[in-house]
Amino acid sequence: MSKVLIIAEHLDGALNASTAKCVTAAKALSPESIDIVVLAADPAAVAAEAAQIDGVARVLTVANEANAHAIAQVLAPQVAKLAEGYTHVFGPSTTFGKDLMPCVAALLGVPQVTDVMAVEGSHTFKRPIYAGNAIITVEAPAGKTVVATVRTASWSEAGKGGNAAVEAAEVQAELPTHTRFKDLASAESDRPDLQSARRVVSGGRGVGSAENFKIIYDFADTIGAAVGASRAAVDAGYVPNEMQVGQTGKIIAPELYIAIGISGAIQHLTGIKDAGTIVAINKDPDSAIFEIADYGLVGDLFKVLPELEAAL
Missing domain, CATH: 3.40.50.620 (HUPs)
Structure with missing residues (x-):
């Protein structure tokens, strides 16, 4: 056994x-x-x-x-x-x-x-x-x-x-001295932890800028969600890399995942494939994200999100 x-x-x-x-x-x-x-x-x-x-x-x-x-x-x-x-x-x-x-x-x-x-x-x-x-x-x-x-x-x-x-438990093990703790640098947030949150809202390159990402934060706060981002958004400098979701970021499995302005590159889809329900909002109806989304909404995120937030 x-x-x-x-x-x-x-x-x-x-x-x-x-x-x-x-x-x-x-x-x-x-x-x-x-x-x-x-x-x-x-x-x-x-x-x-x-x-x-x-x-x-x-x-x-x-x-x-x-x-x-x-x-x-x-x-x-x-x-x-x-x-x-x-x-x-x-x-x-x-x-x-x-x-x-x-x-x-x-x-x-x-x-x-x-x-x-x-x-x-x-x-x-x-x-x-x-x-x-x-x-x-x-x-x-x-x-x-x-x-x-x-x-x-x-x-x-x-x-x-x-x-x-x-x-x-008593453990008799020789511990090395060549590796020492110096400092822990971690982001602090009042929002849920990205890797354990039941709801996650992520923004992509379609958000347009770091300033525009406020619309993602506001919507996430409305539904009590953690905030993530695609690699494209991270590479563009919109958000820090600890928010990246995908193959080279965090692999997550929330009950609800909302992808906003994210095209759906394979490296991003790898990080969300185990999510319970995937919702995609993108103005391009041919975006790959719609192929795996449970619900898709074609529209301008800057118009759609305020309407959703008001309804919620």
């Missing part, structure tokens, strides 16, 4: 929703047990939150001042030690997971399975390639620990209502 260890992603004492999605992916293995490990300077609050996730047997805590910041080279040796006794080690396919999990795989001497979107067996998984235009089935080596990142856009969050035991 499989035993799964999930690495909790957290920031400022709050658990990231990606952890609950990893639990859902782990459940697809029908494992004997699912444990979550929280590595932090003070893991108590995050551990309590993780313990409420349905399906989790134990939450392990590793309290160490060295874990105050998520530095892959510091966390990986500890995770590799904790991996003993587990058949699978999962982390989210977020910036955090993409940084950490390859280091874990290297220390364990196994190949990493990336962007797991479906579980076919204990060592067999499906993942996207070619910007999501094809799905490939991969098989991890038998008899070895499976280290994988979970494509969060492909899995729903596991429910709450769990009551897992929280246990302190």
Whole structure:
């Protein structure tokens, strides 16, 4: 039977929703047990939150001042030690997971399975390639620990209502000193987080300028949505790159995605293909975005959005 260890992603004492999605992916293995490990300077609050996730047997805590910041080279040796006794080690396919999990795989001497979107067996998984235009089935080596990142856009969050035991874990691992935390630069916003928001409104090159992007922000605020952008809008300097949605940006799966002034380049569609409902507003009726949209409205966004906002 499989035993799964999930690495909790957290920031400022709050658990990231990606952890609950990893639990859902782990459940697809029908494992004997699912444990979550929280590595932090003070893991108590995050551990309590993780313990409420349905399906989790134990939450392990590793309290160490060295874990105050998520530095892959510091966390990986500890995770590799904790991996003993587990058949699978999962982390989210977020910036955090993409940084950490390859280091874990290297220390364990196994190949990493990336962007797991479906579980076919204990060592067999499906993942996207070619910007999501094809799905490939991969098989991890038998008899070895499976280290994988979970494509969060492909899995729903596991429910709450769990009551897992929280246990302190002792880890004897030599931590490197050549990698140190210097600073964290992150955008602050009162709007929902782009990667976990249930509603997202994105603007593209059709918005025209950074000043015009205010119309996108205003509409998003009306419906309580996060704000994203296409690569074209980011490259044009309308918005910062942390707002980019797409293959080279954030891969998201909101319940509602509204694309405004976005033509629908394949690199953008890759980032939204798992969204529940896609709405497109564009003045060009031949835009590729309309081919994948559930609802499409051909019109001038500067006329349509104020009318929609007023109606809402």
